[in-house]
Amino acid sequence: MAKPELGKYQPLSxxxxxxxxxxxxxxxxxxxxxxxxxAEVENMRGRTPERGAKVVAHAWVDPAYKKxxxxxxxxxxxxxxxxxPALKLVVVENTPQxxxxxxxxxxxxxxxMLLGIPPDWYKSRAYRSRMVREPRGVLAEFGLQLxxxxxxxxxxxxxxxxxxxxxxxxxxxxxxxxxRLAALVTRDSMIGVSVPKSPGKxx
Amino acid sequence: MGEAxxxxxxxVRVMKAYPPGHIRTPFYIRGHTGTVERICGAFPNxxxxxxxxxxxxxxxxxxxxxxxxxxxxxxxxxxxxxxxxEIYQHWLxxx
Numbered sequence: 001m002a003k004p005e006l007g008k009y010q011p012l013s014x015x016x017x018x019x020x021x022x023x024x025x026x027x028x029x030x031x032x033x034x035x036x037x038x039a040e041v042e043n044m045r046g047r048t049p050e051r052g053a054k055v056v057a058h059a060w061v062d063p064a065y066k067k068x069x070x071x072x073x074x075x076x077x078x079x080x081x082x083x084x085p086a087l088k089l090v091v092v093e094n095t096p097q098x099x100x101x102x103x104x105x106x107x108x109x110x111x112x113m114l115l116g117i118p119p120d121w122y123k124s125r126a127y128r129s130r131m132v133r134e135p136r137g138v139l140a141e142f143g144l145q146l147x148x149x150x151x152x153x154x155x156x157x158x159x160x161x162x163x164x165x166x167x168x169x170x171x172x173x174x175x176x177x178x179x180r181l182a183a184l185v186t187r188d189s190m191i192g193v194s195v196p197k198s199p200g201k202x203x
Numbered sequence: 204m205g206e207a208x209x210x211x212x213x214x215v216r217v218m219k220a221y222p223p224g225h226i227r228t229p230f231y232i233r234g235h236t237g238t239v240e241r242i243c244g245a246f247p248n249x250x251x252x253x254x255x256x257x258x259x260x261x262x263x264x265x266x267x268x269x270x271x272x273x274x275x276x277x278x279x280x281x282x283x284x285x286x287x288x289e290i291y292q293h294w295l296x297x298x
Contacts, residue, residue, distance in 0.1 A: 088243070090266075105229050132231065135271075136280045151283040154271075159227045159264055159289035160246045 052114035053185035101192030103131040111162040165192040225253030237269035
């Protein structure tokens with residue numbers, strides 16, 4: 001395939017053209033304004049995995065909150081002032097015996113309200129088909145080698161629920177503030193393809 | 204709202220059917236038996252919603268846990284590994 005020349009005009013793809021057409025129609029018919037659309041795009045971009053990290057760090061320091069989070073993820077997020085409309089959140093906890101990982105084999109369901117826009121690999125056919133079939137192999141490719149004693153639980157997000165992994169708190173973080181802990185919680189650790197950062201000297 | 208027919212811990216089998224349309228039951232799990240892990244509530248049937256109908260009465264939605272070794276006979280990992288999937292009640296049958 002020819003390499004697209006940077007800075008040169010590129011024709012719109014099928015879906016780009018459809019998006020432009022639909023957007024212009026919605027504005028033309030007076031259903032939405034350009035400003036409203038722009039504001040929503042900004043809003044979507046503003047959601048980052050830091051939101052999820054805040055939830056995880058709070059659960060690490062507050063056992064009663066953790067219990068509520070595992071019982072009803074949506075309500076527990078609202079407690080932290082995180083507005084998660086339409087998100088029916090199931091939080092699954094990693095322990096020394098159980099490792100959880102999230103995939104959506106049918107499409108790309110993802111807790112966007114907490115993690116923002118999903119990474120491209122999450123939507124790839126390879127991840128979606130292989131994670132249910134050979135999870136340990138895929139995790140190893142992400143750099144996560146799990147012992148056979150650890151049960152792997154794959155969560156296929158097929159319907160109305162959305163999933164977040166509550167990773168294990170790294171050792172050596174006793175007495176840390178929530179803010180400092182949250183900085184260790186990566187997006188990938190909340191999808192379950194990795195674990196939080198180690199409390200190295202730079203953390 | 205539809206009544207939940209199955210209880211947590213109960214064994215259920217996913218129907219082995221291949222109707223056309225917008226189906227949220229993955230192909231790979233059809234015909235397999237698992238255990239109800241939790242009941243998620245009831246939601247309008249997505250197969251109906253996709254046809255611009257109201258999807259009511261709402262269908263109870265379950266999270267069902269399957270042993271990987273049952274789903275993939277050549278699964279390479281330990282016996283204990285599982286996959287959990289959300290399945291609507293009308294796709295489940297008693298074992």
